[in-house]
Amino acid sequence: MQNPDVSIILVNYKTPLLIIDCLRSVEKHTSGLTYEVLVVNNDPDPSGRALVLDAFPTTRWIEMGYNSGFSRANNRGIQESTGRLVLLLNSDTLLIDNVLKRCADLLDSRPEVAAVGPMQITRDGKVHTEAYSGFSQLRRYFYILPGSGFFKRLLHRWLPDNQYADPNQVDWLIGSFIMTRRETIRKAGGLDENFFMYAEDVEWCWRLGKQGKMLLLRDAFYIHLEYGSSTDYQEHKVTHINRFKPQMHVSNLLWVRKQYGVGAYLVLILHYIALVPVIFGWKIGVNLLKFRNPFAELENQREFARHVGIFLRFFWKTLFNQKGFYKV
Known part of the structure; x- marks a missing residue:
């Protein structure tokens, strides 16, 4: 059997019903390419496997045996996958149009692009404006200082934003939807497995960005429900x-x-x-x-x-x- 165009990797931790909803949206809105789905399981509760596989029997279910976090689980999924393109997709996401095909076509037609992702929106269509797209924007947030006046100007001068000619080019993409090439991952390396949860997508995008442009499609969208599996943290x-x-x-x-x-x-x-x-x-x-x-x-x-x-x-x-x- 010929390898699929895209390998879609999801991590399960107490989210089998969200995964089913996510995969239904993928099935409904995706056309013009082939894909495989791999679910990497971090949940010790065995009941999720039957729920997901009953709804989507062709899904490949991979057991980690413990709560391995985001990086290790996704790396396992990448290792087990066969598509020429790889999509990391959160379990608490929903597609609303054929955005997978658009992202895949972009990567196929623009070799200078390393990775691509669409904008996040809420279920009611509100854009996630708080999502960062620059390393310096994120670093400035870490300082507990007054948010305006002298300190704001100081931080912006000390940590200026990168400027790009392409309005869609950013420093990093949110880990809930990142599509890249298998070859790019081979060159940049997988996610850093020291990270348990959070910031691993930022660090990974820093390395992916050394291989080419990171593009945030500001006219493409997907729903990110937040936070499907992170309430424990x-x-x-x-x-x-x-x-x-x-x-x-x-x-x-x-x-x-x-x-x-x-x-x-x-x-x-x-x-x-x-x-x-x-x-x-x-x-x-x-x-x-x-x-x-x-x-x-x-x-x-x-x-x-x-x-x-x-x-x-x-x-x-x-x-x-x-x-x-x-x-x-």
Whole structure:
């Protein structure tokens, strides 16, 4: 049997019903190319296999045997796949038109392009404007500083955005939909398996981008429901200083270390450590000015200190870029 045009790789972790909905949308909207589907299973619950295979018997089901995270599971799928093109697709996504064919045609006709993806939208059609497309945009977000005025200008001057002649060219693509060539993966390498979850797509796109342009098709769309399988790794109380999910930011710090080196990593870590006494002192000062117990309402500050403690658990491993499994 001839190899398919595209290998579609999905990772299952407690999302078999989402995968079925996703594959129904693929089946409904995809034409003009051949494809295979590989589901890599990270879920210890065996019931998902029967659900998916009953609905889509031709799906190739691959067992990891443990929750291996995003990078290791996708790399296994890439190794087992046979298509000349590879698509990483999240389980919580839905196609709304024949975007697979458009992306495949683009990669076939433009050899200077390394990878391509469409824009994310919500189920009600709202574009995900918060999705980053530049490395510097992402790095600026890591600094807990006032979001306007002097500090905003300072960060933009220190970390300027890359400028491209092609309006569709970006630094990186969201990992929920990345299509690239098998040959490009061979040259750039697979996803970095030190990452458990988050930021692995950013680091991978950095290496893919060395092989050619990264294109974000701003007039093509797919639905990303978010977050189908990541609820175990999210913080539900979000404030300005506690807006980072610990797992996400441990991975972000690993990405900064790998891509930008020891200096950039240490600047961020020292920034967080220095903020601990600052935010405690600020709140205590506010309480004193309002004639309240100086140690009242410090829950937010304690939570930030707890997060910094989690980051520091991975400090030496990250500093020396040691191999491992960076899972909180």
